Amino acid sequence: MVTPFLENGEVDYKGLEKLTLHLIDNGCDFLVVHGTTGETPVLSAEEKQKTLEFILQINNGRLPVVVGVGGNDTRQVCKELQTIPSGVDGILSASPAYNKPNQAGIFAHFSAIAQVTDLPIILYNVPGRTASNMLPETTLQLAEEFENIVAIKEASGNLEQVSTILKYAPEGFDVLSGDDALTLPMMALGAEGVISVVGNAFPKAFSEMIDAFEEGDLIGAQNVHFRLFDLIQALFADGNPGGIKEVLKTLNICNDYMRLPLVEVSEEVKKRLYNCLVESKLVD
DSSP, rough: OOOOOOOSSSOOOHHHHHHHHHHHHHTOOOOOEEEGGGGGGGGGGHHHHHHHHHHHHHHSSSOEEEEEEEOOOOHHHHHTTTTTOTTTOOOEEEEEEEEEEOOOHHHHHHHHHHHTTOSSSSEEEHHHHHHHHHHHHHHHHHHHHTEEEEEEEEOOOOHHHHHHHHHHHOOTTTTEEOOOHHHHHHHTTOOEEESGGGGGTTTTHHHHHHHHTTTTHHHHHHHHHHHHHHHHHTTTTTTTTTHHHHHHTTTTTSSOOOTTTTTOOOHHHHHHHHHHHHHSOOOO
């Protein structure tokens, strides 16, 4: 989920309510709060708590809620996990960024996290942001040793790596796509679904792709994949979440304001996004 802002930089709770209801009413299986697309690095601890509680109130138990809790200070992450409010159903936690731990350090980081919470944990491997890749061997060792590490959001873009995890993962350990454009190929390998960016705007369409594949309708799933493909590419042309916020503005769900150091997408990208929406018949 994005975090909508007002022009003055404050959280836009009206927009956040509209987005939450939009996702609940249009086919999402669960909500992910305070992920990368939510601009989490620029939210204060108070804002994180307030926005999470607000979403939990609006959701009112209708969908499971996963909250992002991560960072490059393991002790601080463990401390934050001990303050998670009731109503949260799971944790999404990215591999530490910037300090670039080796595989032993990544394993030790997630081991510490797994031992301070009973909530299910979804690992998040996103080398493009963390500057380090969590290797399949590390993922599989964590999955084997900790019952509450139940899945991984894989955003390495490496289908061989995904294949290794899927082939050797223990029973009950799921792989989720962290890349909208690779969701269908990953599901063909055995992945369970996706934590999506484009799904903020078009949860119904993206869910239709997932459902079609699970029902054995590969052609139907391919049709949705290619219908959304150009838009998905354009969403990231000027960085995330600038692209998806521009689309949400077009849909009148929230505005496109972001907090520095992120800025709105260029006029060229705005035109490209709108053209994708029209050509895909996602807007009139």
